[in-house]
Every structure is written in structure tokens, then in C-alpha cells.
Amino acid sequence: MDFQLTSEQRALQAGMRELLAARFDREALRAAVERPGLDRALWRALGEAGFFALRLPEDEGGVGLGLPEAVLLFEEAGRALLPGPLVATHLAAGAVKGAASGETVVTRVDGGLVSWLAEADHVQGDAAGATPLRSVDPLTPLHRIPGTRTAEPPEAVLLTAAEQLGSAARTTQMAVQHARERTQFGQPVGSFQAVKHLCADMLVRTEVARVAVYAAAVTGDAREIAGAKLLADEAAVRGARDCLQVHGGMGFTWEADVHLHLKRAWVRAEQWQSAERACELLAAAL
Amino acid sequence: MDLTYTEEEEAFRAGLRAWLSRALPQLPPKPDPLDWPGRRAYDTAWQRMLYDAGYAGLHWPEAAGGRGATPTQHLIYLEETEKAGAPYVGANFVGLLHAGPTIAAEGTPGQRARWLPPVLRGDEIWCQGFSEPDAGSDLAALRTRAVRDGDDYVVTGSKIWTSHAEVADWCELLVRTDPDAPKHRGITWLALPMDAPGITVRPLRTLAGSAEFAEVFLDEVRVPVANRVGAENDGWRVTMVTLSFERGTAFVGEVVACRRTLAALAKTAKANGSWDDSAVRRQLGLLNAEFTALWRLTQWNVSEAQRGGGVPGVGGSVFKLRYSHARQELFDTAARVLGPDALDLDRDLTLDRLSSLSYTIAAGTSQIQRNIVAERILGLPKGR
Numbered sequence: 001m002d003f004q005l006t007s008e009q010r011a012l013q014a015g016m017r018e019l020l021a022a023r024f025d026r027e028a029l030r031a032a033v034e035r036p037g038l039d040r041a042l043w044r045a046l047g048e049a050g051f052f053a054l055r056l057p058e059d060e061g062g063v064g065l066g067l068p069e070a071v072l073l074f075e076e077a078g079r080a081l082l083p084g085p086l087v088a089t090h091l092a093a094g095a096v097k098g099a100a101s102g103e104t105v106v107t108r109v110d111g112g113l114v115s116w117l118a119e120a121d122h123v124q125g126d127a128a129g130a131t132p133l134r135s136v137d138p139l140t141p142l143h144r145i146p147g148t149r150t151a152e153p154p155e156a157v158l159l160t161a162a163e164q165l166g167s168a169a170r171t172t173q174m175a176v177q178h179a180r181e182r183t184q185f186g187q188p189v190g191s192f193q194a195v196k197h198l199c200a201d202m203l204v205r206t207e208v209a210r211v212a213v214y215a216a217a218v219t220g221d222a223r224e225i226a227g228a229k230l231l232a233d234e235a236a237v238r239g240a241r242d243c244l245q246v247h248g249g250m251g252f253t254w255e256a257d258v259h260l261h262l263k264r265a266w267v268r269a270e271q272w273q274s275a276e277r278a279c280e281l282l283a284a285a286l
Numbered sequence: 287m288d289l290t291y292t293e294e295e296e297a298f299r300a301g302l303r304a305w306l307s308r309a310l311p312q313l314p315p316k317p318d319p320l321d322w323p324g325r326r327a328y329d330t331a332w333q334r335m336l337y338d339a340g341y342a343g344l345h346w347p348e349a350a351g352g353r354g355a356t357p358t359q360h361l362i363y364l365e366e367t368e369k370a371g372a373p374y375v376g377a378n379f380v381g382l383l384h385a386g387p388t389i390a391a392e393g394t395p396g397q398r399a400r401w402l403p404p405v406l407r408g409d410e411i412w413c414q415g416f417s418e419p420d421a422g423s424d425l426a427a428l429r430t431r432a433v434r435d436g437d438d439y440v441v442t443g444s445k446i447w448t449s450h451a452e453v454a455d456w457c458e459l460l461v462r463t464d465p466d467a468p469k470h471r472g473i474t475w476l477a478l479p480m481d482a483p484g485i486t487v488r489p490l491r492t493l494a495g496s497a498e499f500a501e502v503f504l505d506e507v508r509v510p511v512a513n514r515v516g517a518e519n520d521g522w523r524v525t526m527v528t529l530s531f532e533r534g535t536a537f538v539g540e541v542v543a544c545r546r547t548l549a550a551l552a553k554t555a556k557a558n559g560s561w562d563d564s565a566v567r568r569q570l571g572l573l574n575a576e577f578t579a580l581w582r583l584t585q586w587n588v589s590e591a592q593r594g595g596g597v598p599g600v601g602g603s604v605f606k607l608r609y610s611h612a613r614q615e616l617f618d619t620a621a622r623v624l625g626p627d628a629l630d631l632d633r634d635l636t637l638d639r640l641s642s643l644s645y646t647i648a649a650g651t652s653q654i655q656r657n658i659v660a661e662r663i664l665g666l667p668k669g670r
């Protein structure tokens with residue numbers, strides 16, 4: 001047993017972080033918020049980097065890696081708040097022409113919701129009767145779909161959980177950084193225990209979600225994946241809320257990035273297996 | 287990331303399972319939970335069986351008489367013994383997990399030869415005399431005095447919450463040897479024989495009704511200087527070696543047991559109808575996610591230790607914080623499932639629920655653990 005990242009996995013993670021730092025830094029994020037829409041050039045760059053073709057076999061033009069590597073990339077995407085139907089396009093690689101290379105943007109109906117419907121080139125599932133809603137997340141356009149929820153592909157659930165993990169790790173880091181820099185009463189606010197303990201709890205939730213997501217990626221077990229989603233949703237949503245609290249008034253502004261993490265975390269918590277469904281699945285397994 | 291075990295690890299597991307299936311039927315009958323001498327006898331008999339089979343001190347270095355097993359083998363040992371229903375380390379806890387490793391790391395060859403083999407054989411058991419009435423979370427504020435007199439220290443003061451004090455042979459004792467030094471620099475680690483004149487042990491009743499810990503009063507107790515481990519006034523550093531063990535793999539068996547409890551609870555819920563309450567059912571599902579993740583966190587920490595080859599670090603605080611809370615949630619949920627039966631002291635779950643209340647206090651409270659996580663992992667400034 002060696003439940004730690006291999007050096008190849010670390011390199012892959014670092015490579016993705018570098019790619020995003022170069023192609024989707026904070027400035028790009030804020031620009032996207034002001035001018036919503038899908039950056040096709042970035043989408044193709046992700047395709048070239050193997051983001052979508054990661055799990056396709058090499059003889060089909062893919063990278064030939066597995067779910068553990070995929071979660072590392074999606075974690076980075078979540079950390080950077082990378083927009084777009086990343087999960088659906090990744091899952092469509094090999095099945096929908098051009099998805100693997102990033103030429104085709106694919107979205108997928110998920111129960112009562114579908115994201116990026118107007119921008120996608122290809123829609124999987126039945127989007128008949130879709131009505132737009134004014135999405136709470138400025139970077140995720142959403143449509144409502146009439147009808148009942150269907151079973152989610154476990155990979156979609158897991159990769160969404162990985163994005164939540166990345167967001168949770170990022171909001172923890174943002175909170176700690178602010179707590180070190182902001183001073184009140186003549187000292188960094190991070191020296192106050194009430195603030196310190198919020199940060200400690202954020203880290204604990206993130207690290208528990210991390211091992212749950214990584215282990216579920218290794219086993220591919222649907223119940224373990226459900227547990228990972230549940231814990232990662234909690235880490236992301238509560239992490240963003242606590243990060244907001246640590247930022248004080250600044251946390252309530254449009255200018256700070258905290259709200260973008262919180263809103264995306266809310267959207268993802270609703271997508272690809274809600275907490276209720278995950279809990280029922282996990283209960284049924286007992 | 288690899289969750290499969292190597293051939294050697296599987297061979298170790300198979301050997302252990304085979305031995306357990308032969309050994310466990312030979313155990314004496316379980317003593318009454320309130321019979322402490324009986325519990326000591328039972329726990330040490332088990333330790334002796336482990337010793338004879340070569341499993342004692344598995345994770346101790348070979349130089350200390352252990353088997354120098356890898357962290358993963360230790361994990362397998364804890365998992366398999368729990369699954370087989372083997373006894374807990376019980377009264378051997380301090381000897382095997384605190385005092386022993388401290389002596390192994392910091393003691394002289396003579397001290398190791400004197401104290402370690404009896405721990406491994408189950409001949410002697412240890413207790414931990416750290417906390418005092420005025421020194422709990424702020425352990426370094428301890429005031430029990432030791433004054434040098436020839437070849438002895440003369441020790442006066444009092445300790446509190448000392449688990450197993452009534453049945454212990456030895457106590458790993460922290461004393462103040464320099465009252466004028468800064469508080470962390472005047473502390474010394476001593477091995478106190480519990481039969482020395484001047485010691486009074488007064489059992490304290492826990493909220494669960496049993497006397498698992500005690501007050502220990504020390505009135506001019508003479509302890510040979512030869513019983514000092516590490517240098518005079520260096521006891522704080524020596525102690526930190528011990529505490530980092532405490533926060534390591536100590537809860538592995540319990541996590542396995544909690545997962546079994548959860549499965550049993552689901553069965554009970556299905557039988558008594560509380561399963562039809564979606565709030566109860568989903569809470570059980572949530573706990574399933576929780577304890578699965580805690581098991582994965584254990585494997586993660588053990589793999590990290592295996593790579594670093596070292597002592598489990600502050601990552602143990604992350605685990606302890608989450609686990610102690612999860613354990614309390616588990617037994618609170620059990621109470622929801624059981625309804626009025628949860629008020630019945632003759633149910634094991636009721637006693638488990640009561641004892642779970644100590645988990646956020648003993649071995650560093652949750653607040654102290656959060657301070658550790660925030661300051662040592664996240665690098666936030668120390669408070670006043």
C-alpha cells in the first residue's frame with residue numbers, strides 16, 4: 001500500500017497548475033465574470049494538454065491515464081474556478097467527435113438542470129422544454145429541464161467532487177492568507193482564536209474530502225464516490241462561507257473572489273448527485 | 287496512489303489471521319468492566335500471548351526489542367486484531383504507546399534493558415502522570431516539585447486524571463526540577479515506581495460510573511536519579527516525543543470498530559422502523575461516508591509515515607479532531623435509532639455513548655488541536 005501521490009502524479013498536477021496560471025489567471029477569471037461566454041481558444045488549449053482525452057486509451061489518441069489522474073486535473077480546475085462544461089466534455093471524449101481535442105464543447109443533461117446549453121455544440125440527453133434561469137453563478141449559465149432525475153454516471157459525480165475539493169483548498173488558502181495580513185487591534189486577525197479555529201476546521205474538512213476523493217478515484221466504487229461528493233460538497237460550500245466570514249466586509253463584495261467560489265460550490269452541490277441522493281445511496285449500502 | 291497491499295504485506299496479514307484464529311479461543315473469560323484488577327490480568331495475559339507469538343512491540347525498533355515493522359504492517363495488525371475481536375491494548379496502553387517508545391528513544395541501554403522487556407511481556411504496566419489540577423491544556427505549567435537529595439529526587443505534588451493508576455506498576459512522571467527557569471525548561475521525566483512510600487492513589491469516578499482514572503498524591507516520594515530519562519530539565523522535549531506517538535495510529539482499531547457499529551445500527555434501524563425516517567436514514571448514510579473517509583485518512587497518514595519513515599506528525603491532529611467528533615455523532619445517532627432504549631445502562635451503546643464524551647477532551651482537547659492545526663500546519667500567528 002502506498003496511498004500518496006506518485007512523482008508522475010505530482011508532475012501532472014504541477015503541469016496543470018502552470019497551464020492554468022498561464023491561460024486562466026485571476027485577471028482572466030475576472031474578465032470572464034464581466035464578459036461571460038466560453039473561451040474557445042482556452043478550450044482547445046485544454047484539449048491539446050490532454051485534459052479531455054486523459055482517460056482515452058493511447059491507441060484511440062488519448063493519454064491512457066485513469067481516474068486518479070483525472071481527479072488531480074479537475075481539482076486544479078476547481079481551484080482556478082475554470083468555467084465551462086468540463087465534466088460533460090471530458091466524459092464525452094471518444095464518444096462525441098471533437099470532444100477529446102477540445103474542438104467540440106459538450107454539455108449533458110443532469111436531472112432537472114443543464115449548464116452551458118446555449119454555448120455547447122453538442123447536448124447529451126433530452127433537453128426538450130429547457131427554460132433558462134438567471135444563474136446565481138455568473139460563470140455557469142443554467143437551464144431548467146422538466147422531468148425526473150436519472151442516475152448519474154459515477155465518473156461525473158467524482159470529477160465534480162474533485163472540483164469542489166480544489167475550491168475548498170483554495171478558499172482555505174485565501175482565508176489563511178487574509179488572516180495573516182489583515183491587522184486589527186494591533187495584530188493579525190489570524191492570531192484571534194475565533195478566526196484561527198475557523199481556518200483549522202476549513203483545513204480539516206478539506207483534507208478529509210481530499211482522501212475521500214482520491215481513494216474513490218482509486219477504487220472507482222460508486223458508494224465511495226457518493227461519499228466523496230458528499231464530503232467535498234460540504235468542504236467547498238462551508239469553506240467558501242467561512243472564507244467569506246474571515247474576509248469581513250471585503251468578503252461581501254463583488255470584487256473579492258470569495259463569492260465566485262461560494263456560488264460555483266452551490267451549483268456543483270446541486271449538480272451530479274445531490275447530498276440527499278448521496279446519503280440515500282450510502283444508507284442503502286449499509 | 288496505491289490502495290492494494292504488497293505480497294509481503296498480504297503474507298503478514300495471512301500469518302496474523304491464522305495465529306489469531308488459534309489464539310483467541312484460548313483467552314480467559316472477559317472480566318467485568320468495573321473489575322480493574324481483573325481487567326489488568328486479562329489485558330496482560332493477552333500481551334503475553336502476543337509476546338510469545340512474536341507480535342509484541344510490532345512497531346517498536348528492533349534495538350528496543352520490537353519487530354521493527356513498517357507502519358503499514360502495524361496498520362494491518364491493528365485492523366486484523368480488531369476484526370478478529372481480539373482485546374484492546376487496554377492497560378498496556380501507556381507502556382506500549384507512550385512510556386515505552388519514550389524510553390526506547392531517549393533512555394540509556396541500561397534503562398531500556400530494565401523497563402522495555404517487562405512491557406513487551408505484559409509483566410509490568412505503566413500509567414501517565416502528566417496532568418495536574420492546575421496544569422491541563424497548559425501542561426507546561428505543572429508544579430509537582432522534585433528536589434535533588436544525593437542519589438534521589440524527593441517528589442512532592444499531585445497528579446490528576448491518571449488512567450489505570452490503581453493497577454499500574456510504574457508511572458511516567460513529569461516533575462519540575464527548576465522553578466526559576468522558563469516553564470518549558472525546568473521539567474524532568476522520571477519513572478516512578480507506584481509502590482514507593484508516600485504515594486496515595488484516590489480513584490475518581492467518571493460520568494460513566496467507573497473508576498478508570500485517579501488522583502495521585504505524592505508526599506516526599508524518593509525516586510532514584512537513575513530513574514530519570516533524558517537530561518535534567520529536558521523533560522519537555524522528551525515528553526513531546528511521547529505525545530506525537532499518542533496522536534498517531536492510536537485510533538485505527540476504533541475506526542474499524544465504528545464501521546462495524548454503524549452496520550449493526552443500520553440493521554437495528556431496519557428492524558425497529560426508524561429506518562423509515564429519512565432524516566435518520568440519511569444520517570446513517572452520512573456516517574458511512576464519514577467513517578469510510580476516516581479509514582482512508584488513516585491509510586493516507588500511514589503511507590506518509592512509511593515514506594518519511596518517521597514519527598506521525600501533526601497530521602494526527604487533523605485526524606483526532608475529525609474522529610473524536612465523528613465518534614460522538616455515531617453514538618448520538620445510535621441514540622436516535624434506539625429511542626428509549628438509549629436510556630438503558632445495560633445496553634453497550636449507552637456506555638459507549640457516555641465514554642465517547644471524553645474523546646474531545648483527553649489527549650489534547652479539540653480547541654487545543656485546532657490551535658495546533660492553525661499554528662503548525664497553517665502557520666497562523668500564535669495567540670496571546
Ligand SMILES: Cc1cc2nc3c(=O)[nH]c(=O)nc-3n(C[C@H](O)[C@H](O)[C@H](O)COP(=O)(O)OP(=O)(O)OC[C@H]3O[C@@H](n4cnc5c(N)ncnc54)[C@H](O)[C@@H]3O)c2cc1C
Pocket residue numbers: 193413414415416417421422423424446447448449450499644647648649650651652653654657
Ligand atoms: C478519560 C480521560 C483520561 C485521561 N487520562 C490521562 C492520563 O492518563 N494521564 C494524564 O496525564 N492526563 C490524562 N487526562 C487528562 C487530559 O489530558 C486533560 O483533561 C486535558 O489535557 C485537558 O486538560 P483539563 O482537563 O485541565 O482542561 P482545561 O485545560 O482546564 O480546559 C478547559 C477548557 O478550556 C479550553 N482551553 C484551555 N486552554 C485553551 C486554549 N489555549 N485555547 C482554547 N481553549 C482552551 C479547553 O479546550 C477546555 O474546553 C485524561 C483525561 C480524560 C478525560
